[in-house]
Amino acid sequence: MIILFTVTCLFALGLVFSVILYFVAQKFKVEEDPRIEQVEKLLPGANCGGCGNAGCRAFAERIVSAESMEGLFCPVGGNEVMNQIAEALGRTAVEGDAKVAVVRCSGSPDCRKRTSVYDGYASCKVMASLYKGDTDCSYGCLGLGDCASACEFGGVTMDPVRRLPIINTDICVGCGGCAEACPKGVIELRSRGLKERRVYVSCVNRDKGAVTRKACTVGCIGCGKCAKVCPFEAIKVEGNVAYIDFTKCRLCRKCVDECPTHAIAAVNFPPRPVPEKPVEQPKEEEQ
Amino acid sequence: MKSSTFPIGGIHPHEWKFAAESPIEDFPLPEEAAVSMAQHLGAPAEPVVAKGDKVLVGQVIGRATSFVSAPVHSPFSGTVKAVEPRADIAGNMVMHVVITVEGDEWLPEIDRTPDVPMEVRFSAEEIIAKIKDAGIVGLGGAAFPTHIKLSPQKKAECLIINGTECEPCLSSDDRIMREYPRQIIMGARLMMRALGTDTCYIGIEENKPEAIRALGDAAAYWPGLQVVVLRKKYPQGGEKQLIDAIIHRRVPSLGLPIDTGAVVQNVGTALAVYEAVQKNKPLIDNVFTLTGPTLEVHRNFRVRVGTPYSKILAFAGNLPDGPCKLISGGPLMGKAIANIEATTLKASSSLLIITGDMVPRNQEMTCIRCGKCVEACPMGLEPYLLNRLCRAGGRQDELEKERIYDCIECGCCQFTCPSYIPLLDMIRTGTAEVMKIMRSRPKK
Amino acid sequence: MDKLTISHSPHVHGRFSTRSLMKDVLIALVPAVIMAVAFYGWAALKLLVISVAGCVAIEYLIGRFLLKSPGSISDLSAVVTGVLLALNLPSSAPWWIPLVGAVLAIGVAKMTFGGIGQNLYNPALVARVFLLISFPVIMTNWTLTEPLVSCTIPWLQGQVDAFTGATPLGLVSEGLKSGIAVPEIMQQGQFTWQQLLLVSLGGSMGEVSSLALLLGFVYLLFRRVIRPTIPVVVVATVAVLTLIFSLINPARFTGPVFNIFTGGLLLGAIFMATDYVTSPMSFKGQVIYAVGIGAISVFIRYFGSYPEGVSFSILIMNSAVPLLNKYCKPRRFAGEVRNG
Structure with a gap:
């Protein structure tokens, strides 16, 4: 008898609640464009914010509400995913450029002497708010790895010997999380380049040449030799530091040989038959 | 006068006033x-x-x-x-x-004679102009230009001269109070004229009896000036704490000291004002303590x-x-x-x-939630919580709700933390981020 | 001179460290431990040693092999837990009871939550309550073990002679169940002031002497290890509530003095409720927490089926601590925020 009573009670309760739930669900139903869901499913779901939106959902909403695909690009999914989305929405995708994070500093301890001991919380952000850094270069990498902890994909690790970040280009999706985390602005997003080949100035020091030279042996001293030798006018020297515009660079590597401090890095090129000068290649880019 | 102090938080570090007995050279x-x-x-x-x-x-x-x-x-x-x-x-x-x-x-x-002219010969505007031209800045540490502090938006009710020197080791303010009491009083009187107020409190911590006596004697000649003896507690020299300790009013969050009707100036600033107005000497030097807890040399x-x-x-x-x-x-x-x-x-x-x-900081350990930082915070904040939110990242709205911007960076929390957590390192960066967001917001 | 060291301010540190705080708590516990060993003899010492060794060993083993992190035993927190656990046991307990307790306290109540600073409940109390529920007979066997000091002091001898195998609270509870009024029980029990303040036999090892516990409290206050808020408010709450109840019905409810100085109230209020990790941060939160402990203790004592309820009430209030920390903010310096 008791069992019967219990079962009846529970059944009745269940019925009442299900009816209530049904009506509540009806009342508070949110009308939503079904395409948002569809687009979100196509996106990689990393929620990295590399597209400039709060996450994949926000990006999907923006894509659906946007008129064209101009300026919308998911760095994680790349052109493949963007093409799929465009197809699903009946639009044409705008070809985006796959980017990769590049560390523009080669100042390992053997080229850049440590001149003081930092003894605070191990974060570049905290250190940068205190002083220029524990070397005489006030622009370069501080080596405490804010970039590594910012990377959502585990693509950045710190080299304990060189005290510089190593970017695993296989993992890097170019979301720019590390670049944003770096208080010194040492990390730049650059085009992956033809066959993953890249030439860039691995230094951001804006001090005058003599000061830079004193602080670091592989710093850019702003001499401008590279800019003179560049046949494509891709190199500009501004504020005592050279910058190679990757949209103009044709990867000829003339500047690499010209640079007196070997501050220009060329990565993923096949070894040359007769090397004229030993060219320092930052380890982090070797695959 | 009964000694008073600020009511919330604070710590009692070692005094280490080794250089207090060395005359200024x-x-x-x-x-x-x-x-x-x-x-x-x-x-x-x-x-x-x-x-x-x-x-x-x-x-x-x-x-x-x-x-x-x-x-x-x-x-x-x-x-x-x-x-x-x-x-x-x-x-x-x-x-x-x-x-x-x-x-x-x-x-x-520049008048380099040793006489101390004690008469106020200038109007408020002239005094402020002289202070401005002499390049005087607040010598308490923040180096805020003094002429701006002396031209507040509201009417100042009183001037507070900060002679607390609550930080351990430092003794330059103590020395100038002992050696130049009349000059400081004169500087204070000039600033009273500039502000148009006739009340001035000089707050000194009780561990400087000689300075209290010297300034008390010098102030006795003039109406409106009063030396207030304060109980020893750090950070008494903080502007907000000092106002609270002396006139028992609280500066509102994001407000200025003038919101309580008080203007606070350091004793060093008072001396510089005297020199600028009465002697035409711009701010080109200051009294400087060379000391250290493990040092044998202690000089001013x-x-x-x-x-x-x-x-x-x-x-x-x-x-x-x-x-x-x-x-x-x-x-x-x-x-x-x-x-x-x-x-x-x-x-x-x-x-x-x-x-x-x-020198080296101790190895950081886990927070044991002892609440000593909360107890020590003179602003009534919860440093342990701010630290946690700062480390979590991206929690600026919560940090703002917890009033991280109230932090005066006095270091009491980190000083007292038994787990050696770099609380202030974190809070500082957190404050910078929150302030950036708050500034970017359109004003109401 | 080496390379300059650079860091943010402050550049000096105060005298507190986790280890020094725990050391002070241990020193404050010394009087209570001495009393326990003096009046319960080697049996007490044996339990104490096993308990401390057990707690430290388990903390070490878990840290070393499960968490694989540098051990946290050097901060002495496991030792404190061990001593507190032992003081919460009857001296007649068998040797394995503190070992089981150590596994529960450190293994379950502390390390599962992530070690020191992370646990929600007071480890020693979790162990005590678990043992009390699982082994009720052992945990309430108040048989006197042989003391180290001879009981020649008259009032002490009287206590030993009159000992009936129950704590004062137990006596009251039993008496009320068999329909005897409180004043009569008091007369039968012959509770003297010496018993309440100096030495009271029967009960957990830490409850021997209220005076020893108070001595520890004074030391903790003097060293600024704890603030007086929690213990004082707990005791005050108990005093006020018991006074009201005993005035309403003196035949049914015991009075304030009896309630404060018997059982584990002082031990709990001074050493357990003030545990840093499991108590609130702000003054307001601490007051609410302490009032809760006092009130729940009184209600369990008066109306519960257990004669004693301090452990339960502390654990119950422990679970309210995260909420108290969230909603009871310390008094901010400035009441108002200026717009701008």
Whole structure:
């Protein structure tokens, strides 16, 4: 008898609640464009914010509400995913450029002497708010790895010997999380380049040449030799530091040989038959 | 008078006032000096001299560029060697005027006689103009231009002279109170005139009996001035804490001291105001303590602005091998010096040398939620919580709700934390982020 | 002179460290431990040693092999837990009881939550309550073990002679169940002031002497290890509530003095409720927490089936601590925020 009573009670309760739930669900139903869901499913779901939106959902909403695909690009999914989305929405995708994070500093301890001991919380952000850094270069990498902890994909690790970040280009999706985390602005997003080949100035020091030279042996001293030798006018020297515009660079590597401090890095090129000068290649880019 | 103090939080660090008994000595002139153009809060001054120019002591070498700015005067006579960016104590590049020192020739209008004229000869506007032209900034540490603080938006009810010097080790304020009491009182009277108030409290902590006596005697001649003895507690010298301790009013969050009707000035500033108004001497030197808990040398110098720290360090004698930390300011709020070739500023008050075991921080451990930081915080914040939110990242809205912007960076929380957590390191970066967001918000 | 060291301010540190705080708590516990060993003899010492060794060993083993982190035993927190656990046991307990307790306290209540600073409940109390529920007979066997000091002091001898195998609270509870009024029980029990303040036999090892516990409290206050808020408010709450109840019905409810100085109230209020990790941060939160402990203790004593309820009430209030920390903010310096 008791069992019967219990079962009846529970059944009745269940019925009442299900009816209530049904009506509540009806009342508070949110009308939503079904395409948002569809687009979100196509996106990689990393929620990295590399597209400039709060996450994949926000990006999907923006894509659906946007008129064209101009300026919308998911760095994680790349052109493949963007093409799929465009197809699903009946639009044409705008070809985006796959980017990769590049560390523009080669100042390992053997080229850049440590001149003081930092003894605070191990974060570049905290250190940068205190002083220029524990070397005489006030622009370069501080080596405490804010970039590594910012990377959502585990693509950045710190080299304990060189005290510089190593970017695993296989993992890097170019979301720019590390670049944003770096208080010194040492990390730049650059085009992956033809066959993953890249030439860039691995230094951001804006001090005058003599000061830079004193602080670091592989710093850019702003001499401008590279800019003179560049046949494509891709190199500009501004504020005592050279910058190679990757949209103009044709990867000829003339500047690499010209640079007196070997501050220009060329990565993923096949070894040359007769090397004229030993060219320092930052380890982090070797695959 | 019954001694009082501020009611919330605070700590009792060691006093370490080793240099309190050393009289003020003149520091020898260096051969070369570099005078920074960014000595104050606000826009840096603009150099008005060029390489090769001859300068005299007291001559303007940097011009104020905006309202919140102050001119810079040459503390030395000699030749301008260069006008170039040089590294400050943190290693950041700042425009400096480098002077090769030749002799010690002063501008003729500066009165260098020892008399102390005690009559107020100027109107409020004239006093403020003289203070502005003399390039006086707050010598309590923040280096806020004094003429702005003396022209508040609201009517000031009282002037508070800060002689607490609550930081351990420092004793320059104690020394000037003992050696120049009449000058300080005169400076205070000039500022009272400038503010149009007839009340002035001089807050001094009870561990400086001689300063209390000297200033008490000097103040007794004049109506409206009163020495208030305060119980020893750090951070009594904080503007908000001092106002609370003396007139029992609280500065609102994001407000200014003038919201309570009080204007706070340091004793050093009062002395500088006296010198500027009565003696026509711009702010070119300050009293400077050279000390350290493990040092044998403890001295007070009158140091000209622009003197390299390395010259002062030479007076400390041989430093032991091992870790060493040089601090400009006190051990609780001072800045570590990364570049000893950097030069002193108007608001520099000490060179503190810490050596040996006291230098490295202890290994950070897990928070045991003891609540000692909450107990110690003079602003009634919860440092443990702020630390956690700062580390989590991206929690700025919660940090704002927890009023992280109220933090005065006194360091009480980190001082008292039994787990050696760098609470203030985290809170500082958190505050910077929150303030950035708050500033970017449109005003209501 | 080496390279300069650079860090943010502050550049000096106060005298507190986790280890020094725990050391002070241990020193404050010394009087209570001495009393326990003096009046319960080697049996007490044996339990104490096993308990401390057990707690430290388990913390070490878990840290070393499960968490694989540098051990946290050097901070002495495991030792404190061990001593507190032992003081919460009857001296007649067998040797394995503190070992089981250590596994529960450190293994379950502390390390599962992530070690020191992370646990929600007071480890020693979790162990005590678990043992009390699982082994009720052992945990309430108040048989006197042989003391180290001879009981020649008259009032002490009287206590030993009159000992009936129950704590004062137990006596009251039993008496009320069999329909005897409180004043009569008091007369039968012959509770003297010496018993209440100096030495009271029967009960957990830490409850021997209220005076020893108070001595520890004074030391903790003097060293600024704890603030007086929590213990004082707990005791005050108990005093006020018991006074009201005993005035309403003196035949049914015991009075304030009896309630404060018997059982584990002082031990709990001074050493357990003030545990840093499991108590609130702000003054307001601490007051609410302490009032809760006092009130729940009184209600369990008066109306519960257990004669004693301090452990339960502390654990119950422990679970309210995260909420108290969230909603009871310390008094901010400035009441108002200026717009701008």
